[in-house]
Amino acid sequence: MAATALAALLLWLVGYPLLITLVEALRAPDGSLTLATFVDFTQRSDEWLALWRSLWISLASVAAAAALGVPLAFLFARREFPGRRLLTALVTLPVSLPPLVGVLAFLFLYGESGLVTRLVAGALRLESAPWQLQGWPAILLVHAYSMYVYFFLFTRAALMASDPSLREAAAALGASRGRILREVTLPTLKPALLGAALLTFLTSMASFSAPYLFGGGFRVLTTQIVASKLNGNLQLAMVESVALAAVALIALIVARRWGSGSVVSVSHGVAARSVPPLVGWRRWLVPTVAWCFAGFLLLPHAVLVLLSLVPTATWTTELLPPVLDLSNYRELLSDTRKLAPIVSSAWMATLASLAALVLGFLAARWARREGGRWRSLLEGLVVLPWAIPGTVFAVALAVTFSADQPWAGRFLLIGTVWLLPLAYLLRTLPLTGRAAIAGLAQLDPAQEEAAAALGASRWRTLWRITLPQVRPALAAGLSLAFITSLGDFVTSIILYTYSNRPIAIEIYSNLRLQELGLAAVYGVLLMLLSTAALFLWGEGSSTREGTTV
Amino acid sequence: MALLDLDSIDKSFGDHTVLRGVSLQVAEGEMLALLGPSGSGKTTLLRILAGFESADGGRIELAGEDVTRVSPARRGVGMVFQHYALFPHLDVGANVAFGLKSLGLSGDEAAERVAEVLGLVDLSGFERRAVGELSGGQQQRVAVARALAPRPRLLLLDEPLSNLDPMLRERTRRALRQLVRQVGITTVLVTHEQQEAFDLGDRIALLTDGQLQQVGPPDELYERPANRFVATFVGRRNLLSGRLDSRRGRLGVRLEGVAGEPWWPGVDGGVLEGDEGRVELMLRPEALRLVDSPSDGSVAGTVLERLYGGGVSHFRVALEVDAASGGDPEPIEVEVLARSDAASVGDRVQVAPQPAGPPGRIWSSARPAVTHR
Numbered sequence: 001m002a003a004t005a006l007a008a009l010l011l012w013l014v015g016y017p018l019l020i021t022l023v024e025a026l027r028a029p030d031g032s033l034t035l036a037t038f039v040d041f042t043q044r045s046d047e048w049l050a051l052w053r054s055l056w057i058s059l060a061s062v063a064a065a066a067a068l069g070v071p072l073a074f075l076f077a078r079r080e081f082p083g084r085r086l087l088t089a090l091v092t093l094p095v096s097l098p099p100l101v102g103v104l105a106f107l108f109l110y111g112e113s114g115l116v117t118r119l120v121a122g123a124l125r126l127e128s129a130p131w132q133l134q135g136w137p138a139i140l141l142v143h144a145y146s147m148y149v150y151f152f153l154f155t156r157a158a159l160m161a162s163d164p165s166l167r168e169a170a171a172a173l174g175a176s177r178g179r180i181l182r183e184v185t186l187p188t189l190k191p192a193l194l195g196a197a198l199l200t201f202l203t204s205m206a207s208f209s210a211p212y213l214f215g216g217g218f219r220v221l222t223t224q225i226v227a228s229k230l231n232g233n234l235q236l237a238m239v240e241s242v243a244l245a246a247v248a249l250i251a252l253i254v255a256r257r258w259g260s261g262s263v264v265s266v267s268h269g270v271a272a273r274s275v276p277p278l279v280g281w282r283r284w285l286v287p288t289v290a291w292c293f294a295g296f297l298l299l300p301h302a303v304l305v306l307l308s309l310v311p312t313a314t315w316t317t318e319l320l321p322p323v324l325d326l327s328n329y330r331e332l333l334s335d336t337r338k339l340a341p342i343v344s345s346a347w348m349a350t351l352a353s354l355a356a357l358v359l360g361f362l363a364a365r366w367a368r369r370e371g372g373r374w375r376s377l378l379e380g381l382v383v384l385p386w387a388i389p390g391t392v393f394a395v396a397l398a399v400t401f402s403a404d405q406p407w408a409g410r411f412l413l414i415g416t417v418w419l420l421p422l423a424y425l426l427r428t429l430p431l432t433g434r435a436a437i438a439g440l441a442q443l444d445p446a447q448e449e450a451a452a453a454l455g456a457s458r459w460r461t462l463w464r465i466t467l468p469q470v471r472p473a474l475a476a477g478l479s480l481a482f483i484t485s486l487g488d489f490v491t492s493i494i495l496y497t498y499s500n501r502p503i504a505i506e507i508y509s510n511l512r513l514q515e516l517g518l519a520a521v522y523g524v525l526l527m528l529l530s531t532a533a534l535f536l537w538g539e540g541s542s543t544r545e546g547t548t549v
Numbered sequence: 550m551a552l553l554d555l556d557s558i559d560k561s562f563g564d565h566t567v568l569r570g571v572s573l574q575v576a577e578g579e580m581l582a583l584l585g586p587s588g589s590g591k592t593t594l595l596r597i598l599a600g601f602e603s604a605d606g607g608r609i610e611l612a613g614e615d616v617t618r619v620s621p622a623r624r625g626v627g628m629v630f631q632h633y634a635l636f637p638h639l640d641v642g643a644n645v646a647f648g649l650k651s652l653g654l655s656g657d658e659a660a661e662r663v664a665e666v667l668g669l670v671d672l673s674g675f676e677r678r679a680v681g682e683l684s685g686g687q688q689q690r691v692a693v694a695r696a697l698a699p700r701p702r703l704l705l706l707d708e709p710l711s712n713l714d715p716m717l718r719e720r721t722r723r724a725l726r727q728l729v730r731q732v733g734i735t736t737v738l739v740t741h742e743q744q745e746a747f748d749l750g751d752r753i754a755l756l757t758d759g760q761l762q763q764v765g766p767p768d769e770l771y772e773r774p775a776n777r778f779v780a781t782f783v784g785r786r787n788l789l790s791g792r793l794d795s796r797r798g799r800l801g802v803r804l805e806g807v808a809g810e811p812w813w814p815g816v817d818g819g820v821l822e823g824d825e826g827r828v829e830l831m832l833r834p835e836a837l838r839l840v841d842s843p844s845d846g847s848v849a850g851t852v853l854e855r856l857y858g859g860g861v862s863h864f865r866v867a868l869e870v871d872a873a874s875g876g877d878p879e880p881i882e883v884e885v886l887a888r889s890d891a892a893s894v895g896d897r898v899q900v901a902p903q904p905a906g907p908p909g910r911i912w913s914s915a916r917p918a919v920t921h922r
Contacts, residue, residue, distance in 0.1 A: 165634035168601050171621040172628040173648030173699060183647075187638040 017396035025238035058204035064144035069151025077159035098487020105300030138214035158192035206389030208490035307520035328517040341506040349485035352424035360432030382433030394494035417500035428481035435477025439470030479537035558607035582750030627696030642676030648699040808869040815909035834886040847901040
């Protein structure tokens with residue numbers, strides 16, 4: 001009964017808006033169903049171009065992120081050098097930067113009047129900027145910067161969990177180092193690499209901030225959808241959304257197909273042997289390069305802080321800002337109108353992530369209890385939004401909740417403050433849901449049975465046995481959900497109203513008004529809140545990293 | 550001539566010394582068991598033989614060739630890992646053929662060789678099976694087949710039976726022994742289980758704290774242990790303290806703390822220069838017997854427990870302690886091997902040494918032969 005109600009709720013929240021979008025996209029102005037808009041879509045070369053660009057930029061992002069993340073993971077998992085532990089924490093930093101803030105920082109660093117651009121131009125005595133941060137190279141740079149972390153984390157975890165005796169067995173059988181890498185190590189890494197590639201591809205397909213700010217005339221599907229919507233062509237926006245969702249789902253299915261051939265290691269986990277130290281000249285070169293790389297990774301964070309301290313219109317042609325003070329912070333704190341976005345983002349992110357936590361946990365728990373078809377349905381609904389780009393969900397929610405038809409499960413939410421938190425909830429449901437599924441999977445079912453056999457009620461078992469053990473996983477999911485909602489730009493730009501405009505929208509409008517200092521202050525606050533959330537709740541996941549997998 | 554010759558192998562990890570001056574020869578076709586408690590350095594020694602660890606000092610010769618600095622891939626040594634380390638993404642045939650590619654065998658030759666070694670381990674026709682589908686015992690046999698396929702000069706086995714359940718272990722142990730004899734390959738095996746070492750090893754090398762204690766056939770280790778550590782590690786034993794005392798030209802020990810301070814005979818265990826003649830007498834359970842009535846040298850005791858073993862059983866007997874020593878004397882227990890119907894729990898019995906049994910061995914109790922840091 002409860003499982004049925006839960007599945008119905010999830011279907012209504014997750015599946016229904018997508019279905020409505022598909023149906024509405026097929027609806028002609030007179031109400032009949034027609035393929036006219038789809039035909040129109042396929043006949044427009046700019047649409048094909050946007051689709052093609054979305055595809056290749058995503059594939060290029062996968063390649064770039066892998067080229068950066070995989071070698072780094074090998075280095076960090078297989079070799080010991082000074083500062084390895086601290087660097088491991090540092091190289092995952094880009095993930096904690098909300099997409100729009102990352103883009104903002106790149107603009108401040110490498111944009112036409114960016115800090116690095118000025119320094120290079122100054123050093124080379126150039127009249128104008130040596131490069132322009134726009135078009136596909138800029139998008140690719142931002143993607144590689146923020147998404148290599150997936151490859152790094154997945155590969156490193158797989159390497160650390162892999163049985164070192166596999167490589168030793170191959171060596172004892174006479175295989176060279178190259179052959180061991182090709183025929184033993186890489187095949188065992190296949191699931192991890194595939195997982196990272198899929199995550200990078202989907203994130204990249206859904207990426208909006210970088211193409212929106214750097215793309216210019218280089219339109220990809222996500223920016224095309226928003227442009228169609230802003231131009232009032234909702235019908236076309238819906239068709240574009242359907243196309244984007246279809247590509248994402250196809251990628252998901254293809255990855256599943258490929259991944260089905262991979263096998264989980266049958267050898268039992270042997271504790272990883274001690275990591276050998278680097279020897280010779282590499283002992284000095286590798287840490288130096290690694291630290292320089294970490295410096296490059298930290299630059300965006302640093303430049304945000306720097307820019308937030310530059311008063312409006314004081315930094316014009318100088319190499320470095322001449323005045324640094326707290327006037328931007330004072331301005332923000334003294335103006336309730338400027339504080340409003342922070343309050344909005346905070347309450348919406350808190351509400352959405354808590355609701356996503358409860359919903360995700362309940363779904364994971366019922367899926368586990370019911371098993372079979374119910375399990376596939378519940379778990380599938382929980383993780384579906386993960387594959388659907390945020391833009392698509394935003395359009396779907398805008399369409400579904402723009403009608404007042406309670407008998408059809410549609411309510412008039414557009415224009416109210418409730419639609420955006422609902423979108424956050426759906427977007428973060430996979431994060432909390434997957435965390436709950438993973439946490440529960442590690443729990444021995446016999447423990448709950450033992451509690452029941454000892455006379456504990458369901459509630460007491462949940463409270464005293466289940467929750468304490470899945471708490472670290474849930475906390476990690478919650479912190480990720482909170483951060484994602486807090487920094488969201490892609491759904492916000494479609495669904496916000498003036499009274500609930502979130503931080504990212506405020507950053508964007510300040511950027512357009514050339515209020516760079518204020519934009520940076522919002523960016524710094526977002527960064528601090530995200531990091532605080534990660535440390536407060538996410539700690540459990542990092543301490544467990546070594547023992548699970 | 551020895552096929553494998555280890556000369557003064559040293560190894561440390563940081564400031565922790567794992568092996569010191571280990572020298573050992575293994576003859577062609579011989580099966581040597583490296584036995585020792587966990588942390589004794591036996592696995593490190595095996596990994597040095599395979600080339601996964603390099604020795605800090607010393608020399609390894611394989612068939613007259615110095616291989617001390619040769620990489621594992623060029624050593625021509627086959628190894629079976631404790632957890633088998635089968636490649637999960639390759640099927641049984643590809644696992645077994647893995648080492649053949651490095652030898653440059655043609656496809657047909659390789660397939661023939663794979664079929665041949667799979668036949669040896671009784672897995673003919675298993676080529677296309679996924680390793681994940683196999684039972685633990687079958688995985689172990691695939692691991693052995695994979696190690697044997699390139700026809701290595703030396704086979705190394707790291708706790709090869711430790712992952713099998715007891716019933717299967719017994720059977721696999723017999724099959725392994727037969728296989729190694731049949732192939733005639735020189736083998737070094739690491740184990741912490743004495744029974745495994747006894748069953749499989751032509752000779753046993755007992756290692757503790759990185760030092761070899763004794764190398765010899767199983768009966769030699771059991772009957773003539775070289776020092777107190779070997780005596781206590783191998784087999785069941787009783788250790789009784791007393792004073793060195795020769796009677797009628799026979800070496801013996803006057804037991805202390807036991808009622809009547811009886812004299813029991815023993816032989817020189819090697820280190821007799823004890824502190825004022827204080828020594829320990831080591832006796833195997835079968836060197837003692839239960840007698841009906843008090844006789845010369847017998848001690849009264851109470852049966853605490855019978856460890857039933859079919860026709861014969863081990864009896865744990867608390868010996869009557871010397872009341873004269875006053876206070877609350879330490880209880881002294883011995884284990885006696887006797888016919889199962891010789892006594893019941895709670896019976897008062899008399900314990901005496903076998904008149905013609907294997908003699909007890911005497912070591913100084915003041916200074917153990919093996920020093921533990």
